[in-house]
Amino acid sequence: MTACEHNRKISAYHDGELPGEECRDLEEHIRECSTCAQELEQLRSLSRLLAAAEMPGMSSDVLERLHSSVSSVREVFVLRTAERVMTVAAALLVVCAVWFWQTAGALDSGIERLEDWEIAAVWPQTEAPAEASAEEMLAQWMVLDLSQENGSD
Amino acid sequence: MNRERSRSLLRKTAHLHANDLELVRRARRGSDAAFHELVDRHAGRLFGLAFSLIGNAADAEDVVQETFLGALRGLRAFKGRSSVKTWLIRILVKQAARHHRSRSTRETVSLDDISEASASVLGKQQAAASTRRLDIRMDVLAALETLSPEHRQVIVLRELQGMSYQEMAEVLRIPRGTVESRLFRARRELKERLKGYLP
Ligand SMILES: [Zn+2]
Numbered sequence: 001m002t003a004c005e006h007n008r009k010i011s012a013y014h015d016g017e018l019p020g021e022e023c024r025d026l027e028e029h030i031r032e033c034s035t036c037a038q039e040l041e042q043l044r045s046l047s048r049l050l051a052a053a054e055m056p057g058m059s060s061d062v063l064e065r066l067h068s069s070v071s072s073v074r075e076v077f078v079l080r081t082a083e084r085v086m087t088v089a090a091a092l093l094v095v096c097a098v099w100f101w102q103t104a105g106a107l108d109s110g111i112e113r114l115e116d117w118e119i120a121a122v123w124p125q126t127e128a129p130a131e132a133s134a135e136e137m138l139a140q141w142m143v144l145d146l147s148q149e150n151g152s153d
Numbered sequence: 154m155n156r157e158r159s160r161s162l163l164r165k166t167a168h169l170h171a172n173d174l175e176l177v178r179r180a181r182r183g184s185d186a187a188f189h190e191l192v193d194r195h196a197g198r199l200f201g202l203a204f205s206l207i208g209n210a211a212d213a214e215d216v217v218q219e220t221f222l223g224a225l226r227g228l229r230a231f232k233g234r235s236s237v238k239t240w241l242i243r244i245l246v247k248q249a250a251r252h253h254r255s256r257s258t259r260e261t262v263s264l265d266d267i268s269e270a271s272a273s274v275l276g277k278q279q280a281a282a283s284t285r286r287l288d289i290r291m292d293v294l295a296a297l298e299t300l301s302p303e304h305r306q307v308i309v310l311r312e313l314q315g316m317s318y319q320e321m322a323e324v325l326r327i328p329r330g331t332v333e334s335r336l337f338r339a340r341r342e343l344k345e346r347l348k349g350y351l352p
Contacts, residue, residue: 011336011337038352046340046343046351052289054286056201058200062214062217070185073225
């Protein structure tokens with residue numbers, strides 16, 4: 001078979017993949033060129049041959065095994081996802097605990113400051129004399145105690 | 154066995170009317186049944202494709218399995234730009250190529266494999282009656298075996314799967330022009346290998 005420059009296009013023409021105008025030109029050419037006509041005939045035979053060699057179908061056993069493998073991987077996936085969720089939850093818990101601890105600390109000192117501020121603002125005069133009198137009383141008890149001890153001898 | 158069958162029946166009734174894309178969406182949201190329905194719909198065709206790319210039933214089954222597991226892993230990444238069928242075929246072609254690379258020099262076209270696969274599907278009597286078809290299949294598979302993986306891909310996708318050049322370009326991620334030229338060269342080789350059958 002001598003080569004023809006249009007030979008390469010026969011394959012796409014055979015597949016119906018040649019654009020309209022090119023397709024009509026080639027059809028005209030094929031009517032006159034025995035090389036291309038033979039090429040087309042061969043490609044048609046090749047396609048018929050390949051179609052005749054139909055590949056074996058899939059047995060129901062294979063289908064069942066496919067379903068099982070998908071199921072088991074899906075289960076592993078779900079387990080892993082659950083594991084990941086648990087890990088993330090645990091990490092979140094730690095983060096939350098640390099955050100809460102720090103925030104609670106800050107809140108505590110906030111409350112202390114607030115109390116200090118409130119005490120200082122609201123009871124500056126009343127609180128101080130009470131403390132002073134307590135000190136005075138303590139001093140008086142100590143003096144009394146000492147004098148009683150000495151006095152017992 | 155029975156449990157599997159009743160589960161499969163349940164699957165069918167639950168997702169019968171959903172299209173492939175909807176099934177992917179449902180599977181992504183965690184529906185096992187939706188993914189199993191995808192397996193039911195596509196496994197047969199994918200198996201035929203794997204068999205013609207690889208040449209034996211056991212490896213074809215492996216590749217189809219890897220394809221569905223790959224799809225399962227890729228559920229989230231699938232954006233629906235191509236059809237689900239094209240997506241699955243793309244995964245399968247890749248898995249088959251990987252399989253081809255990892256496979257050493259073992260016999261690929263085995264008569265036992267083909268007879269067994271035929272027998273399990275057609276039944277023993279019909280299998281015996283299709284001996285001539287089996288001969289053709291043997292010769293065709295042997296011829297396909299001599300092609301490079303790239304040439305074999307385009308032949309199988311075009312001739313056995315009936316895909317358009319555009320679909321093949323999508324599946325193989327190559328330009329349409331490359332599909333055309335690859336197919337031309339693959340056919341030239343194949344004609345030479347199978348010239349006993351051709352005019
Ligand atoms: Zn010509």
